[in-house]
Amino acid sequence: MDIFANLAHGFAVALSPINLLMCLIGALVGTLVGVLPGIGTIATVAMLLPITFGLPPVGALIMLAGIYYGAQYGGSTTSILVNIPGEATSVVTAIDGHQMAKQGRAGPALAIAAIGSFFAGCVATILIAVLGAPLTKLALAFGPAEYFSLMVLGLIFAVVLAKGSVLKAIAMIVFGLLLSMVGSDIETGASRMAFNIPELADGLGFATVAMGVFGFAEIIRNLDAGAEMNRDLVQQKITGLMPTRKDLVDSTPPILRGTVLGSILGILPGGGAVIASFAAYTLEKKLAKDPKRFGRGAIEGVAAPESANNAAAQTSFIPLLTLGIPPNAVMALMVGAMTIHGIVPGPQVMQKQPDLVWGMIASMWIGNLMLIIINLPLVGIWVRLLRVPYRLMFPSIVIFCAIGIYSVNNAPVDVILAGVFGLVGYWLIKHDFEPAPLLLGMVLGPLMEENLRRALLISRGDWSVFLTRPLSAVLLAISFGLLLLTVLPALRAKRDEVFTESEN
Amino acid sequence: MTSLRALATGACAAALASLCAFVAPAKAQNYPTRSITMIVPFAAGGPTDVISRIVTAHMAQTLGQSIIIENVVGAGGTTATTRAARAANDGYTLITGHMGTHAASVPLYPKLAYHPEKDFEPIALLAGTPILILARKDFPPKDLKEFVAYVKANAEKVNAAHAGVGSVSHVSCELLHSILDVKPVGVPFNGTGPAMNALVAGQVDYMCDQIVNAVPQINAGTIKAYAIATPERNPSLPNVPTTTEAGLPAFQAQAWNAMFAPKGTSPAIIASLNAAAIKALDDETVKKRLLELGSVIPAPKDRTPEALATLVKNEIAKWTPVLKPAT
Numbered sequence: 001m002d003i004f005a006n007l008a009h010g011f012a013v014a015l016s017p018i019n020l021l022m023c024l025i026g027a028l029v030g031t032l033v034g035v036l037p038g039i040g041t042i043a044t045v046a047m048l049l050p051i052t053f054g055l056p057p058v059g060a061l062i063m064l065a066g067i068y069y070g071a072q073y074g075g076s077t078t079s080i081l082v083n084i085p086g087e088a089t090s091v092v093t094a095i096d097g098h099q100m101a102k103q104g105r106a107g108p109a110l111a112i113a114a115i116g117s118f119f120a121g122c123v124a125t126i127l128i129a130v131l132g133a134p135l136t137k138l139a140l141a142f143g144p145a146e147y148f149s150l151m152v153l154g155l156i157f158a159v160v161l162a163k164g165s166v167l168k169a170i171a172m173i174v175f176g177l178l179l180s181m182v183g184s185d186i187e188t189g190a191s192r193m194a195f196n197i198p199e200l201a202d203g204l205g206f207a208t209v210a211m212g213v214f215g216f217a218e219i220i221r222n223l224d225a226g227a228e229m230n231r232d233l234v235q236q237k238i239t240g241l242m243p244t245r246k247d248l249v250d251s252t253p254p255i256l257r258g259t260v261l262g263s264i265l266g267i268l269p270g271g272g273a274v275i276a277s278f279a280a281y282t283l284e285k286k287l288a289k290d291p292k293r294f295g296r297g298a299i300e301g302v303a304a305p306e307s308a309n310n311a312a313a314q315t316s317f318i319p320l321l322t323l324g325i326p327p328n329a330v331m332a333l334m335v336g337a338m339t340i341h342g343i344v345p346g347p348q349v350m351q352k353q354p355d356l357v358w359g360m361i362a363s364m365w366i367g368n369l370m371l372i373i374i375n376l377p378l379v380g381i382w383v384r385l386l387r388v389p390y391r392l393m394f395p396s397i398v399i400f401c402a403i404g405i406y407s408v409n410n411a412p413v414d415v416i417l418a419g420v421f422g423l424v425g426y427w428l429i430k431h432d433f434e435p436a437p438l439l440l441g442m443v444l445g446p447l448m449e450e451n452l453r454r455a456l457l458i459s460r461g462d463w464s465v466f467l468t469r470p471l472s473a474v475l476l477a478i479s480f481g482l483l484l485l486t487v488l489p490a491l492r493a494k495r496d497e498v499f500t501e502s503e504n
Numbered sequence: 505m506t507s508l509r510a511l512a513t514g515a516c517a518a519a520l521a522s523l524c525a526f527v528a529p530a531k532a533q534n535y536p537t538r539s540i541t542m543i544v545p546f547a548a549g550g551p552t553d554v555i556s557r558i559v560t561a562h563m564a565q566t567l568g569q570s571i572i573i574e575n576v577v578g579a580g581g582t583t584a585t586t587r588a589a590r591a592a593n594d595g596y597t598l599i600t601g602h603m604g605t606h607a608a609s610v611p612l613y614p615k616l617a618y619h620p621e622k623d624f625e626p627i628a629l630l631a632g633t634p635i636l637i638l639a640r641k642d643f644p645p646k647d648l649k650e651f652v653a654y655v656k657a658n659a660e661k662v663n664a665a666h667a668g669v670g671s672v673s674h675v676s677c678e679l680l681h682s683i684l685d686v687k688p689v690g691v692p693f694n695g696t697g698p699a700m701n702a703l704v705a706g707q708v709d710y711m712c713d714q715i716v717n718a719v720p721q722i723n724a725g726t727i728k729a730y731a732i733a734t735p736e737r738n739p740s741l742p743n744v745p746t747t748t749e750a751g752l753p754a755f756q757a758q759a760w761n762a763m764f765a766p767k768g769t770s771p772a773i774i775a776s777l778n779a780a781a782i783k784a785l786d787d788e789t790v791k792k793r794l795l796e797l798g799s800v801i802p803a804p805k806d807r808t809p810e811a812l813a814t815l816v817k818n819e820i821a822k823w824t825p826v827l828k829p830a831t
Binding site for chain 2: 046049050053139140141143144184185186187188189198201202319323324325326327329331332333334335336337339340342344345346347348349409410450453454457458460
């Protein structure tokens with residue numbers, strides 16, 4: 001079948017009034033979900049799934065897909081404005097995005113996040129349409145050993161992220177890994193570090209910890225540091241809403257690189273989008289002429305990860321559309337939505353359900369267009385939010401965070417835990433530990449552990465499997481190379497430049 | 505502050521009053537007078553959820569009240585089941601339990617906060633999802649007989665995938681292994697999606713999984729099926745033999761789903777719910793949709809509360825010896 005004929009067919013399906021409406025609703029809900037801290041895409045799609053049972057299947061899936069990638073647009077908003085990542089994929093955006101906001105450049109940061117996301121979304125849509133089927137092989141080539149090596153690489157990225165001491169960054173990663181081990185052991189089902197609290201049986205939620213160490217801790221610190229005064233400064237400093245020509249020129253290469261990285265990593269089931277955003281940030285920091293700018297409001301530090309996470313969110317549909325296998329929890333819910341309509345997706349879904357597959361692909365492009373139209377004017381409104389006095393702002397943030405955390409599992413314990421992590425986070429900030437590596441450790445921890453154990457189970461305990469499988473060996477070699485840069489004394493001068501900022 | 509407290513007291517009183525108002529008319533002759541909550545212990549869109557929604561949509565018409573599905577996930581469905589066990593036994597909170605929550609959980613979770621037999625009133629068996637023995641497409645054995653011989657001969661080498669401890673794919677493969685008297689390595693995945701991905705990619709050798717996920721992959725030839733563990737062949741996979749036909753009659757397993765109420769719910773309410781469930785299962789549209797999913801609809805004699813009580817008892821007895829040594 002001709003690709004253009006397929007796409008034309010897809011657009012014909014996606015442009016029908018009902019599907020356009022569904023796409024718009026999905027994009028709007030997604031933006032909202034992304035903006036509201038704590039309320040994640042999984043919870044939202046799960047909540048909305050029953051509503052879709054009464055809708056035609058194509059429309060229902062277009063809406064659910066819209067929520068998923070729409071959240072990638074919204075997720076950056078709170079990261080930039082208040083240093084609270086709405087989604088795991090926008091944790092890195094907070095690092096430079098919030099610094100930009102503090103310098104009065106929230107507008108350009110938000111705008112470049114939306115523009116980067118839009119560009120990445122368009123490219124990823126074309127990629128799915130043209131190369132979806134061949135790219136599926138990548139998803140199948142990644143076995144447990146390859147995943148483990150990828151996770152190792154991901155953790156090395158986290159070290160590079162740090163702007164302070166490398167030792168402290170490593171300590172944070174290890175702490176994150178430890179936190180990720182709370183819950184049931186995957187192989188035996190034994191309970192680990194759950195202290196007989198039933199709510200901990202399934203582990204600590206990402207939202208709980210993120211809201212705590214980022215959101216609550218940031219609020220405590222602001223109240224502590226006389227935030228009113230700082231914020232007055234921020235308000236006076238607000239310069240322009242849209243990026244300048246220089247911003248756009250500076251951001252173009254990071255957006256391109258972020259899109260490529262995100263598109264590749266997104267295809268890998270599980271965690272692809274998160275690693276993509278961290279990898280894109282690390283790459284920019286390594287390539288930058290002056291890495292010291294990172295962590296202090298470099299626009300590249302917003303453009304690259306935001307492009308990467310949106311590209312990844314979209315290419316993660318490839319395994320679902322070509323193999324019929326859901327690569328993550330949100331996609332699994334979408335398979336549920338198809339099942340209830342009597343469509344069970346499989347390897348032949350492209351031939352058997354061309355309306356569904358091509359309609360969805362076309363709707364992604366339309367959805368991205370809608371999202372940029374929704375998000376660019378919103379920038380002005382969001383920036384105006386910064387003018388709200390902090391004494392009114394912080395209780396609202398606390399309430400929204402609490403609602404968000406509660407909504408994930410309907411568990412009051414989660415809200416209390418977030419409070420505890422708020423105190424932990426405050427202590428960490430006071431002692432110059434950064435929360436971003438902690439969260440990356442927490443996200444990658446389970447994937448790393450599970451795949452390590454799977455790989456060793458399959459190889460019957462033979463560790464050489466990580467080196468004899470070519471993809472895995474390459475990933476480990478890259479990790480080793482990065483690590484070498486930090487360790488070799490001969491490269492010490494360079495390392496200081498790349499990995500740390502001068503002690504000031 | 506005082507006014508706030510007064511308001512709160514007032515609200516509490518109102519809530520109590522309305523609670524009393526609900527308790528009083530909750531007799532069977534006019535049951536139900538308000539909407540019923542059906543707890544589903546798994547995520548929306550999974551097999552148990554889909555079956556519950558199809559059946560309750562019809563039951564709601566019969567009962568003249570809406571039935572609201574509440575998906576409560578966590579700890580292999582036991583979180584939701586604990587909640588249902590502790591709910592008021594007025595017939596307004598029900599649960600769709602399944603093979604895992606109401607049988608396999610007993611040996612799997614030593615500290616289980618409920619007992620499937622003692623804390624629930626059985627209502628009706630709804631539908632079962634047959635389990636298949638699946639393998640990667642280039643796994644050497646050609647049929648079930650060869651598979652049995654191969655696994656026995658290579659128990660040290662083969663890998664069985666499953667979707668996590670306590671999942672249907674895990675417990676059913678444990679049953680298969682106990683019948684074959686082998687202990688191959690089980691490779692845990694996070695859900696059936698990743699497990700199926702590994703099977704399609706050939707990273708693992710075989711798995712036991714529910715029919716819903718497997719049919720499209722089998723039809724596309726990305727994986728192969730040796731047998732279906734039910735007494736009869738399934739219309740959605742007419743070429744796959746039953747375990748009895750293929751020479752392993754001892755391996756019988758299906759992920760059954762059934763409706764339960766908290767202990768002490770009045771027999772009259774149970775009877776009206778059972779009647780509504782049976783009516784739903786006899787409805788042509790409901791039947792068609794369940795069959796499309798590859799489900800098995802219980803025979804009329806298996807639809808009574810008593811039959812379900814027996815099933816739960818037998819299933820606990822069946823799974824306990826299989827799963828006890830595994831944990």
